[in-house]
Amino acid sequence: AQKITQTQPGMFVQEKEAVTLDCTYDTSDPSYGLFWYKQPSSGEMIFLIYQGSYDQQNATEGRYSLNFQKARKSANLVISASQLGDSAMYFCAMREGYGGSQGNLIFGKGTKLSVKP
Amino acid sequence: DAGVTQSPTHLIKTRGQQVTLRCSPKSGHDTVSWYQQALGQGPQFIFQYYEEEERQRGNFPDRFSGHQFPNYSSELNVNALLLGDSALYLCASSLADGHQPQHFGDGTRLSIL
Secondary structure, eight states: OOSEEOOOSEEEEETTSOEEEOOEEOOOOSOEEEEEEEEOTTOOOEEEEEEETTOSSOOEETTEEEEEETTTTEEEEEEOSOOGGGOEEEEEEEEEOOTTOOOOEEEOOOEEEEEEO | OOOOEEEOSEEEEOTTOOEEEEEEOOTTOOEEEEEEEOTTSOOEEEEEEETTEEEEEOSOOTTEEEEEOTTSOEEEEEOSOOGGGOEEEEEEEEOSOTTSOOEEOOOEEEEEO
């Protein structure tokens, strides 16, 4: 079974509008972290935002926010006021375990976001 | 503050050859992880090094091996290359702390002919 599911292979959004990229996860570990990365066509993976399983509040980083619904096991990324430079692949990832155990990242298949002028 | 650097950027090899990819972690980071990203897919975990030891390994054959040096830099070696090894190889570094994100380099694009 897939541990990270991104059901939107591609999304379009108008410049300056908000967009939500979906991510659901599957784990039986009570301690885990959820991450979103952006990958432009050049290839580098850029860290955007992190949410820990025990965090009470949804994470926010500038124009990025994470809509964390623990009971539904979803961790959707919301990008506000989209910019042309936001066009890229977006990956949701999970790391199981905490503390000294630097667990590996498990990635979804990604969502390609295209911002229209 | 230099981020994660990888070399080379691109590499072309033929089947059966061996390849070594290199990675220097972000300053202050002590843990290095390697990922393979096939075209159109998300990255797949290969292995992770901490204190010069392989700490975790993903579902990759023994043809994939690695090393971490005292300065925390790392190498990924792949022997007996197959066409299916063509991919973007990403190195990520982090601190040995479960709360910290992994920071990635720009990757090495390996093509097997």
